[in-house]
Amino acid sequence: MKWLLRRCSRCGRYTLRTDSCPHCGGSVSVPHPPRFSPEDKYIRYRYMMKREAGLL
Numbered sequence: 001m002k003w004l005l006r007r008c009s010r011c012g013r014y015t016l017r018t019d020s021c022p023h024c025g026g027s028v029s030v031p032h033p034p035r036f037s038p039e040d041k042y043i044r045y046r047y048m049m050k051r052e053a054g055l056l
Ligand SMILES: [Zn+2]
Pocket: 008, 009, 010, 011, 012, 013, 021, 022, 023, 024, 025, 026
């Protein structure tokens, strides 16, 4: 599962665009959840390992 949503740093709206905000033209960035549980980190780590191994 890829993280596709980006969030505009100017107007705060979400978009699938990766270059600029379609609403206001501001810069977009990947919104990070405020907290990760240890379990989330573990899942993300396993995902990265699988991806590096070419399983995905
Ligand atoms: Zn915007």
